[in-house]
Amino acid sequence: MTALTVVRDEPAAGTPMLDAHLVVDRAGFRLDLTLRISAGEVVALLGPNGAGKTTALRTLAGLTPLHRGHITLTGQDLDRPDTRRWTPTERRPIGVVFQDYLLFPHLTALDNVAFGPRRHGLDRHRAREVASGWLTRMGLTEHARRKPRQLSGGQAQRVALARALAVNPALLLLDEPLAALDARTRLDTRAELQRHLAAHPGATLLVTHDPLDALVLADRLVIVEHGQVVQEGDAATITAQPRTDYVARLVGLNLHRGRAAGHTVRIGSDFSLTIADRHDGEVFVAYPPSAVALYPRRPDGSPRNVWPATITGIQRHGDNLRIQLAGPIDVAADVTPAAAAHLHLVAGQPLWATVKATETRVYPAAPGDRNRVE
Amino acid sequence: MARRFRTTLAGFTALAVVALSGCGGDDTAEPGSGNASPGVSGTVTVFAAASLTESFTTIGKDFEAANPGVKVTFSFAGSSALATQINQGAPADVFASAAPANMKAVTDAGNGAGTPTTFVRNQLVIAVPKGNPDGVTGLTDLTKPDAKVALCAEQVPCGAAAKKALDAASVKLTPVTLEQDVKAALSKVKLGEVDAALVYRTDAKAATADVDGIEFPESAGAINDYPIVVLKNAPNKTAAQAFVDHVLSDTGRSVLTSAGFQAP
Amino acid sequence: MSLLDDAGAATRPEIGVSSHPRRRAGRVPLALLVPAALGLLFLVLPLVGLLVRTPWTTLPQRLTEPGVLTALGLSLQTATLATLLCLALGVPLAWLLARVEFPGRRLVRALVTVPLVLPPVVGGVALLLVFGRRGLLGEWLDASFGITLPFTTSGVVLAEAFVAMPFLIIAVEGALRGADTRYEEAAATLGASRWTTFTHVTLPLVAPGIAAGAVLCWARALGEFGATITFAGNFPGRTQTMPLAVYLALETDLEAAIVLSLILLVVSVAILASLRDRWITSP
Numbered sequence: 001m002t003a004l005t006v007v008r009d010e011p012a013a014g015t016p017m018l019d020a021h022l023v024v025d026r027a028g029f030r031l032d033l034t035l036r037i038s039a040g041e042v043v044a045l046l047g048p049n050g051a052g053k054t055t056a057l058r059t060l061a062g063l064t065p066l067h068r069g070h071i072t073l074t075g076q077d078l079d080r081p082d083t084r085r086w087t088p089t090e091r092r093p094i095g096v097v098f099q100d101y102l103l104f105p106h107l108t109a110l111d112n113v114a115f116g117p118r119r120h121g122l123d124r125h126r127a128r129e130v131a132s133g134w135l136t137r138m139g140l141t142e143h144a145r146r147k148p149r150q151l152s153g154g155q156a157q158r159v160a161l162a163r164a165l166a167v168n169p170a171l172l173l174l175d176e177p178l179a180a181l182d183a184r185t186r187l188d189t190r191a192e193l194q195r196h197l198a199a200h201p202g203a204t205l206l207v208t209h210d211p212l213d214a215l216v217l218a219d220r221l222v223i224v225e226h227g228q229v230v231q232e233g234d235a236a237t238i239t240a241q242p243r244t245d246y247v248a249r250l251v252g253l254n255l256h257r258g259r260a261a262g263h264t265v266r267i268g269s270d271f272s273l274t275i276a277d278r279h280d281g282e283v284f285v286a287y288p289p290s291a292v293a294l295y296p297r298r299p300d301g302s303p304r305n306v307w308p309a310t311i312t313g314i315q316r317h318g319d320n321l322r323i324q325l326a327g328p329i330d331v332a333a334d335v336t337p338a339a340a341a342h343l344h345l346v347a348g349q350p351l352w353a354t355v356k357a358t359e360t361r362v363y364p365a366a367p368g369d370r371n372r373v374e
Numbered sequence: 375m376a377r378r379f380r381t382t383l384a385g386f387t388a389l390a391v392v393a394l395s396g397c398g399g400d401d402t403a404e405p406g407s408g409n410a411s412p413g414v415s416g417t418v419t420v421f422a423a424a425s426l427t428e429s430f431t432t433i434g435k436d437f438e439a440a441n442p443g444v445k446v447t448f449s450f451a452g453s454s455a456l457a458t459q460i461n462q463g464a465p466a467d468v469f470a471s472a473a474p475a476n477m478k479a480v481t482d483a484g485n486g487a488g489t490p491t492t493f494v495r496n497q498l499v500i501a502v503p504k505g506n507p508d509g510v511t512g513l514t515d516l517t518k519p520d521a522k523v524a525l526c527a528e529q530v531p532c533g534a535a536a537k538k539a540l541d542a543a544s545v546k547l548t549p550v551t552l553e554q555d556v557k558a559a560l561s562k563v564k565l566g567e568v569d570a571a572l573v574y575r576t577d578a579k580a581a582t583a584d585v586d587g588i589e590f591p592e593s594a595g596a597i598n599d600y601p602i603v604v605l606k607n608a609p610n611k612t613a614a615q616a617f618v619d620h621v622l623s624d625t626g627r628s629v630l631t632s633a634g635f636q637a638p
Numbered sequence: 639m640s641l642l643d644d645a646g647a648a649t650r651p652e653i654g655v656s657s658h659p660r661r662r663a664g665r666v667p668l669a670l671l672v673p674a675a676l677g678l679l680f681l682v683l684p685l686v687g688l689l690v691r692t693p694w695t696t697l698p699q700r701l702t703e704p705g706v707l708t709a710l711g712l713s714l715q716t717a718t719l720a721t722l723l724c725l726a727l728g729v730p731l732a733w734l735l736a737r738v739e740f741p742g743r744r745l746v747r748a749l750v751t752v753p754l755v756l757p758p759v760v761g762g763v764a765l766l767l768v769f770g771r772r773g774l775l776g777e778w779l780d781a782s783f784g785i786t787l788p789f790t791t792s793g794v795v796l797a798e799a800f801v802a803m804p805f806l807i808i809a810v811e812g813a814l815r816g817a818d819t820r821y822e823e824a825a826a827t828l829g830a831s832r833w834t835t836f837t838h839v840t841l842p843l844v845a846p847g848i849a850a851g852a853v854l855c856w857a858r859a860l861g862e863f864g865a866t867i868t869f870a871g872n873f874p875g876r877t878q879t880m881p882l883a884v885y886l887a888l889e890t891d892l893e894a895a896i897v898l899s900l901i902l903l904v905v906s907v908a909i910l911a912s913l914r915d916r917w918i919t920s921p
Contacts, residue, residue: 061823061827062826063823063826063827088826089823089826089827090826090827090828090829090830090831090832091829092827094827095827095828096824096827098820098824102818102820102821102823102824104821104824104825104839104842104843105843106842106843106845115825115828115830115838116828116829119828119829119830119831119834120829163828164827167828167829452889454888454889454890455888458888458892475890522789524871527872527886527889529886529887529889529890530886530889549873550788550789550871550873551789551870551871551872551873551877552871552872552873552874552878552886553867553871553872554867554872554882554885554886554889558867558868561763562871565763565766565767565770565772566770566771566772567766567770567771567772567788567789
């Protein structure tokens with residue numbers, strides 16, 4: 001019964017349910033990040049492949065030990081190398097949804113979900129009742145007797161979620177929970193997952209490399225690159241003010257770092273952009289690809305930000321075409337197919353690019369942001 | 375398994391012998407006339423019962439010394455295995471069996487040249503651990519309820535002989551095991567797993583460091599004859615006959631009797 | 639057309655689809671087929687040799703000989719017990735080798751295969767030196783508990799298990815190494831201790847490997863001769879298994895030996911085939 005009932009002594013207001021400083025050293029790689037998650041909060045750990053997301057998840061689950069730092073969940077140290085505190089995986093109040101679910105192939109859906117409650121001290125009958133309740137909540141009542149190989153991807157995902165939630169975990173960990181699904185199933189499952197995560201009273205950490213998953217499912221985003229947190233905040237802040245190339249690409253913005261003096265931002269050695277507001281010091285300049293206009297010849301009109309550029313790539317992007325440009329600054333521009341046809345755009349073609357000062361967004365760069373943007 | 379392994383070895387030896395005799399082939403010599411020593415050469419392949427291992431090795435060396443240019447190759451194994459191999463066409467020159475039955479299997483199949491000669495006899499003794507801790511003096515001592523005795527299985531010569539001796543003495547004996555050959559029975563005594571075993575006097579003598587051989591009168595009723603014969607398909611008949619003659623000679627006899635065999 | 643350098647993933651799969659099924663089924667390379675056929679011949683021809691020499695007319699009569707059925711029964715009984723013993727000791731050992739890092743693991747793995755390399759007769763002698771009346775443990779077993787193993791049916795089981803256990807361990811260790819350990823991690827996150835994980839997750843996952851290992855083990859135990867006759871001796875009804883009966887029959891009567899071998903062969907193949915069907919039909 002322990003973990004089923006223990007779970008929540010509600011942490012005092014302001015104290016996060018999970019407080020962790022994860023440090024793992026490997027050959028050529030170091031994970032070093034701080035995570036705090038409150039009860040009921042869903043945090044997405046977002047980052048490119050190899051950023052250390054999965055390692056972070058494994059340390060929380062007790063599948064990889066920390067080298068330094070600590071993991072404190074509901075006030076208890078699960079792993080703290082300094083004091084040699086270590087709680088093995090099976091005694092941690094956690095639930096994990098693995099990337100490919102890892103449903104036990106020899107057990108039915110029902111017994112997969114009942115596995116956790118059974119291990120936590122319920123008798124077979126009670127455990128199955130609990131499991132049955134969870135399958136009902138997931139809309140899987142008819143599939144309870146099926147083996148995992150007889151379930152569709154979406155059904156398996158829901159069974160995996162039910163299995164993780166059935167032990168009432170204080171910390172729910174999800175490793176790329178939607179990555180194994182096809183696009184259509186993903187859409188439905190994502191919506192449903194959002195519902196269940198919102199209902200989960202414990203802390204939730206979602207590891208993903210898909211920004212859409214993170215934006216839809218999480219209350220807060222923590223972005224990691226090379227084992228470090230590069231930016232964190234709610235979806236609105238991050239989409240509005242990316243602080244690394246990776247994040248900018250995720251949210252679809254052009255991003256430059258430069259030194260502002262009044263209405264001018266100097267980028268690199270001999271290029272500047274004119275901005276609408278006054279700024280001073282180190283800043284980021286961000287603007288959407290749709291703000292970049294292309295001309296076959298140097299335009300004569302009003303825009304002050306004009307520079308020569310060469311097409312390096314053309315991709316379809318929604319209804320438009322996204323044009324990658326090289327020049328004094330590398331940017332992406334969105335144009336309509338009609339405009340593209342009119343301009344006869346081909347790779348290698350020289351053009352003129354412009355962006356209006358009023359389309360740019362400028363915000364100060366913190367010292368810690370150095371070196372993350374060219 | 376050991377036997378299987380040994381027979382495989384014998385097979386390889388036989389193959390090797392074929393290869394060798396193919397090179398040094400000497401088929402021109404006529405069958406010898408009794409005293410064969412002059413004109414003997416090449417290789418003689420002798421298939422001999424395992425109990426002859428020590429004495430025949432000595433005899434082989436003597437024979438080679440007396441007849442320079444001759445090489446003797448032995449394949450020692452259980453008589454029945456050897457008989458089977460010979461009947462399946464193994465290229466042997468001489469067969470020395472530990473029991474007439476196995477010899478009969480060979481001659482019945484028409485693989486003997488002439489009539490086999492009994493060259494020695496062997497007799498059973500009671501093998502006990504060195505120093506005879508249980509004070510065994512005769513067969514009746516082996517019938518005590520807590521005595522552990524190993525016999526050979528009836529299918530092998532030493533077992534048949536043991537049965538004959540026990541029947542002759544009207545002794546009823548329940549062994550703990552019926553071993554596949556005399557050496558195996560003897561090794562059970564050596565290892566201390568049994569208190570006694572009925573083995574050949576020669577075997578007990580060869581293991582004199584570990585066991586004592588106790589003679590018992592009833593063994594006279596179960597004497598084992600060892601016949602020897604030149605084989606019909608012998609690749610080197612001349613040398614084969616010379617070897618048999620050497621075994622039957624005084625030199626050969628003395629080697630055999632000193633090993634514990636009796637003259638026929 | 640060159641305007642779009644990304645043709646779009648949707649149009650791509652056609653090219654990448656794997657080969658046509660027809661091609662996969664036909665055309666086995668000769669370089670594999672010839673040695674495969676030779677290998678099969680090599681294994682089957684000795685059996686043909688036995689069959690050719692079998693005196694079919696006397697077969698029923700041989701079967702009814704009392705000693706034959708006793709030996710057959712004893713063989714089946716001891717081989718099964720030996721397999722159970724191997725399962726009880728060998729599966730945990732295989733697990734240890736596959737899942738636990740400990741110093742000297744490579745050495746232990748090598749030691750496990752010793753009975754494979756050792757001539758079985760030597761194995762039998764080694765067993766005597768340990769469990770025999772004067773053996774390292776045997777003397778103590780006898781004095782303390784009155785247990786003697788040589789010349790007993792238990793001794794047969796022990797000798798067979800000694801020789802057959804490596805087959806089980808190697809098969810099970812292979813299965814364990816091939817199994818996805820992440821299932822065990824998943825079990826741990828659900829609160830399962832290592833023991834529960836082993837019994838509830840690992841064992842069911844590697845069940846086919848264990849079954850294969852047990853079959854190999856049983857077959858090896860059934861055919862065991864050298865260690866058995868050396869350690870347990872040969873006494874009808876108590877320690878004389880079929881291989882021993884065959885061997886002794888060979889001393890006097892080749893045909894009897896052939897018939898006995900054939901009986902052993904037919905019975906074991908029949909048992910294995912029926913078990914196999916059972917495993918395949920019941921999921």
